[in-house]
Amino acid sequence: MRPAHALLRSMGMNALILGGFALASVALVAATWFATRDTIAAARRAALEASLNALVPAARYDNHPAEDVLRLAPPGAPPLTVYRARKGGAPVAVLATVTAPDGYSGPIQLLVGVWADGRLAGVRVLAHKETPGLGDAIEVERSPWIHGFDGRSLDDPPRARWKVRKDGGDFDQFTGATITPRAVVKAVQGFLDYYAGHREALFAPATETRP
Template sequence: MNELIHAIRGNAIAIGLFAIVTSAVIALTQVATRDAIVHNKEAFQARALYEIVPRELDPDLLDHTLSINAPELGLDEDALMYQAIQDGQVRAVLMPVIAPDGYSGDIELLVGINADSSVAGVRVLSHKETPGLGDKIELSKSDWILDFTGAEKTVGRDDSWAVQKDGGRFDQFTGATITPRAIVGATARAIEFFRAHRDHLLTPVTNTTQPQTAGVTE
């Protein structure tokens, strides 16, 4: 009987140790995977930033950041906005924008606005749109997103800032109007946000400046 109890205890200890080791391995794997995902996302965003603003314009673009609170851009929490600074002046600002009305949910964008309020460029960071239809918003799938580069918008309502089906200037996709409509609207909101906070956003930050807050935070 004592030998049986001893054997049971030994097996229980072994199983317990195995469970602990297994849990530790799973936890470490999850942490490593999460870190890799975050790193890949940051690297993808950095590439998108320099697609909109040439690296030679501001090699230190990633250091020139503002912390923004902008629910009007679809952001639920503070996010970083980037200033492209050349010769001590902000030439463009790049901001994250969420288009909440995509066909399959949120579309995460990076929108660049020049100091004159024209669009420096738009890139899609993430989406769940339909492959073969809505995913044409990706630059790797089509050049549609490049139509925003250099585009200007009048102050306030501008009926040309719509897809052609709605009487506007921007193409829609065959069989997919909702997706481009969502991006047009989100980009227009980014322009209006820039105009509302223009003075603050065009005040240069430096590498030693603490992150500042744009937008209404009261």
């Protein structure tokens, strides 16, 4: 049987070794983060700008929408991040991250672009958990359904027809999956309503009062 002092010495040595490994691991993770953070940030910015430009082409504005941002918390609605596109200081479009909370499998994250005159520049799905082969037809890569919003407004179709066809509206639903497109249509109309009531505030300089 090993003497108690030898056992304690061995345990202390093992603790030091483990502590050294832990410190080395932390240092390695920290060094990796510092070395890659700028690259990651640049990649995220490039992905964001690509998403914005998919709806509002870069030739239509001369500012930096990714830097001209409002973060809003409308009463009773999910938070919004709004990117503003301008040309010569004049409003061109807003692009907002909109949540459709009532998707079939959970919230659906959308990017909704609205021209200054209230027409839709377009809609894209940023994230969702809808059923593959059914609800995922909201993705532009899966079907052209999402293009059905292009150029629409609160007057086109009339407000009473901002629904899927099954509910008496103008927008197609998917075979076996009505809940998903219904949620998207409702969320897009909801943002158009918000835009119509807050247009001036949405385009105001960031230093002014937010809606």
